[in-house]
Amino acid sequence: MEDDNALAEALALALGGLGHDVRVAASGEQALGLMSDDAATDVVLLDVMLPGIDGFEVCRRIRAASTVPLILLTARGDPVDVVVGLEHGADDYVVKPTEPRVLDARMKAVLRRSAPSPAGSRPGMRFGSLEIDPLAMTVTRNGEELQLTATELRLLLEFADHPGQVLSRQVLLKQVWDYGYVGDSRMVDAAVARLRAKIEEDPAHPVLLRTVRGLGYRWERP
Numbered sequence: 699m700e701d702d703n704a705l706a707e708a709l710a711l712a713l714g715g716l717g718h719d720v721r722v723a724a725s726g727e728q729a730l731g732l733m734s735d736d737a738a739t740d741v742v743l744l745d746v747m748l749p750g751i752d753g754f755e756v757c758r759r760i761r762a763a764s765t766v767p768l769i770l771l772t773a774r775g776d777p778v779d780v781v782v783g784l785e786h787g788a789d790d791y792v793v794k795p796t797e798p799r800v801l802d803a804r805m806k807a808v809l810r811r812s813a814p815s816p817a818g819s820r821p822g823m824r825f826g827s828l829e830i831d832p833l834a835m836t837v838t839r840n841g842e843e844l845q846l847t848a849t850e851l852r853l854l855l856e857f858a859d860h861p862g863q864v865l866s867r868q869v870l871l872k873q874v875w876d877y878g879y880v881g882d883s884r885m886v887d888a889a890v891a892r893l894r895a896k897i898e899e900d901p902a903h904p905v906l907l908r909t910v911r912g913l914g915y916r917w918e919r920p
Contacts, residue, residue, distance in 0.1 A: 740766070771801070
């Protein structure tokens with residue numbers, strides 16, 4: 699889903715050569731149409747500058763209906779644009795121009811987050827009204843299943859596996875996003891905000907997932 703048709707076709711060809719089956723949309727409307735058909739989509743690469751319905755709105759609509767992994771692909775370097783995209787539910791972002799192998803690595807990383815945990819690796823966990831089943835990759839609150847993206851679920855599991863410990867943004871980038879280098883901590887903050895909105899009874903006054911100013915975040919046992 700790219701705003702430059704020639705670049706989109708070249709990128710699709712390169713990613714195809716790396717083993718991906720790629721479908722291309724030239725506008726926001728086409729992108730939403732592809733997402734609404736019956737073909738399975740494993741990951742979405744979404745350009746912010748799509749003609750018609752822009753990438754931010756496409757991102758918001760996709761996220762409202764699906765937890766499919768979503769990576770923003772954009773030439774914009776404006777920090778506000780990055781934050782808006784992440785707040786709309788993107789799992790990651792890449793600034794153009796970039797190499798197809800970089801995109802391939804990011805796509806594989808986000809898909810790894812969608813993979814079920816190895817059998818027997820983690821027992822179920824309960825924190826007040828919140829229940830986490832790592833094997834089934836499900837989370838319920840007050841008996842109702844929550845729709846978490848793969849990134850949000852991995853982030854939740856990382857916190858739940860380390861109750862009472864302060865986890866820095868860089869540690870979370872490494873453990874959840876598979877970043878072996880200094881990454882963008884705004885991705886962590888945006889994902890935490892989305893996660894709180896789903897798991898906390900009152901996201902404005904979180905009880906489970908607390909901010910430790912200047913250090914990171916801490917998971918509390920209720």
